[in-house]
Amino acid sequence: MDTVYYIxxxxxxxxxxxxxxxxxxxxxxxxxxxxVKFFQAVLQKIRK
Structure with missing residues (x-):
C-alpha cells in the first residue's frame, strides 16, 4: 500500500x-x- 501511495x-x-x-x-x-515594449519606448526617447 505504501508504494502505491508514494507513486x-x-x-x-x-x-x-x-x-x-x-x-x-x-x-x-x-x-x-x-x-520589450518598455525598452523600445525608452530607446525611442533616448534617440529623440
Whole structure:
C-alpha cells in the first residue's frame, strides 16, 4: 500500500510542477512582451 501511495503522491507533485511551469511560461511571455515594449519606448526617447 505504501508504494502505491508514494507513486500517487509523486504523480500529483509532478502534475502540479508541470502546471506551475506552464503558468510561469505564460506569465514570462506576457511580462517579456511588456519589457520589450518598455525598452523600445525608452530607446525611442533616448534617440529623440
Amino acid at each position: 500517487l503522491r509523486f504523480l500529483i507533485v509532478f502534475l502540479i510542477m508541470i502546471f506551475i511551469i506552464k503558468i510561469f511560461m505564460i506569465a514570462a511571455n506576457c511580462i517579456g512582451g511588456q519589457i
